[in-house]
Amino acid sequence: MPNYKLTYFKLRGRAETARYIFAYSGIEYEDNTIERSVWAHLKPTLTFKQLPILKVDEMELNQSTAIGRYLARETGLAGKDKFEQAQVDAIVDTINDFMNLFPWTERDETVKQKVTADILANNFPVLLDGLCKLLSDRTWFIGDSVTWADFHWAVCSITLTNLNVDILHNHPKLLALKERVEALPKIAAWIEQRPKTPL
Numbered sequence: 434m435p436n437y438k439l440t441y442f443k444l445r446g447r448a449e450t451a452r453y454i455f456a457y458s459g460i461e462y463e464d465n466t467i468e469r470s471v472w473a474h475l476k477p478t479l480t481f482k483q484l485p486i487l488k489v490d491e492m493e494l495n496q497s498t499a500i501g502r503y504l505a506r507e508t509g510l511a512g513k514d515k516f517e518q519a520q521v522d523a524i525v526d527t528i529n530d531f532m533n534l535f536p537w538t539e540r541d542e543t544v545k546q547k548v549t550a551d552i553l554a555n556n557f558p559v560l561l562d563g564l565c566k567l568l569s570d571r572t573w574f575i576g577d578s579v580t581w582a583d584f585h586w587a588v589c590s591i592t593l594t595n596l597n598v599d600i601l602h603n604h605p606k607l608l609a610l611k612e613r614v615e616a617l618p619k620i621a622a623w624i625e626q627r628p629k630t631p632l
């Protein structure tokens with residue numbers, strides 16, 4: 434087993450899905466969370482000047498989705514065959530397209546709130562209806578066991594329900610999926626112990 438070191442800010446953000454994969458699979462890793470003051474020194478040393486980064490022994494991997502996909506393949510959470518894997522990837526990409534719409538770094542609160550409200554009114558229903566259709570009456574999005582697409586949904590929907598606690602009210606199946614992931618004993622243990630952060 435290689436040595437894994439995941440470097441990110443002290444946030445769930447783009448590292449949390451990888452942390453769920455580590456937690457669920459029980460693989461040891463170093464969860465290297467850095468302070469903003471350290472970031473100023475670290476950033477210039479990085480190939481693409483962004484986090485997260487996963488170090489696998491001496492090799493470095495950037496891009497949160499590539500990190501998630503790699504870890505999922507290593508741990509049997511990527512989908513059972515190549516088509517299932519593509520379906521799982523499509524769900525993760527669809528959720529990411531949506532999450533990337535939000536103006537996370539906007540400093541003007543009025544602009545931030547207006548853009549956020551527009552996204553929730555116009556883009557969110559499309560995402561929820563599509564995910565609901567995909568999930569249908571099954572337990573997990575794809576196949577008959579949990580995949581990292583279910584983890585990714587559970588992680589991103591925390592951020593969404595923090596924007597508005599009732600946001601999944603009309604989509605009980607998607608809320609139930611989030612809760613099903615969070616009830617997996619190893620995920621529940623990680624949630625209990627992780628730092629409490631706004632994002």
Ligand SMILES: N[C@@H](CCC(=O)N[C@@H](CS)C(=O)NCC(=O)O)C(=O)O
Binds near residue numbers: 496
């Ligand atoms: N597509 C990249 C985006 C990475 C990214 O935007 N990272 C942000 C944090 S979420 C970052 O490093 N921001 C600090 C900076 O750019 O100075 C990924 O998914 O990993």
